[in-house]
Amino acid sequence: MAIQLKYTGRDVDDGSMSIEDMIPALQGFSSAYGKISNLDELQVKHKLRVVGVKKGSFDILLEVVGDIVDAVNKNKEITGLAISSTLIGSVIIKKIIGVISITKHTKNQSFETKVVGDKNIVQVFNTDKVSLEVPYEIFELFQSKLLQQDIAKIAKPLEEGRIDSTEIVVEDEGGHFGESITLEEKPYFEIETKIVTKTDLTELTGSFLSLYKKTNNGYFALNDGTRVSYHLAGKNPENLWPLFIHKGAVKVKCVVQIDENLKPALLEIYEVSPLQNRLFIETSEKN
Secondary structure (H helix, E strand, O other): OEEEEEEEOHHHOOOOOOHHHHHHHHHHHHHHHHHHHHHOOOOOOEEEEEOOOOOOOEEEEEEEOOOHHHHHHOOHHHHOOOOOHHHHHHHHHHHHHHHHHHHHHHOOOOOEEEEEOOOOEEEEEOOOOOEEEEEHHHHHHHHHOOOHHHHHHHHOOOEOOOEOEEEEEEEEOOEEEEEEEEHHHHHHHOOOOOEEEEOOOEEEEEEEOOOEOOOOEEEEEEOOOOEEEEEEOOOOHHHHHHHHHOOOOEEEEEEEEEEOOOOEEEEEEEEEEEOOOOOOOOEEOOO
């Protein structure tokens, strides 16, 4: 069985992907897979292989190997059936895909449900009164929010002008199946960050990764490689736009919002100055 976690967009056109984007996505997928296998009481080992397979996308190829068969086949005297690793792997991925499908269908809004038959199928009605039929166990998994953070990590690399979509594609003996998340659908999967404190005005160094001028938001890479969201604050944030084109390191004066994990969640940037290129004139925005 071949499992692909595929990303498309300008930043991955050459078949490569930044480590800052790739690692959280892999962690999210691996965590979701492991949680479901634990729920089903399977001792599953999976091996991850990462390959850029073609120009125009970045594909992460995953393989399910090893003890997954033995864990199930130990009980074949009771069940009378030996289940293959491919079959079990497909079932696990279908559950992840099912949760993604329901999340896209409900759009992070209220919904109504109706159980069909003997609790085998659930009809999920979104705010547009459109119905989606899903297995009851997958709906329960969606409601539990067990995979919410993991799927959010898979969707996290999506960003305007960089990465447009991600897709999970599985090929097994029965054919292929999958599900995608587009940039427009990313907000359905985002988890609100809980801010617990913020710093006084402080100085940090790093480099700009992106800038969305309509909102004055983007991503900033700290010196340790951490990617943090930022907002250009102050009365005239457009005065700071010229510093975005500086390709070297910059120094920013900012207020850092800290999340519940005591990690930087957002930089409120007030001043920017390049560190190495003297051809740039320091530009600052005063309150």
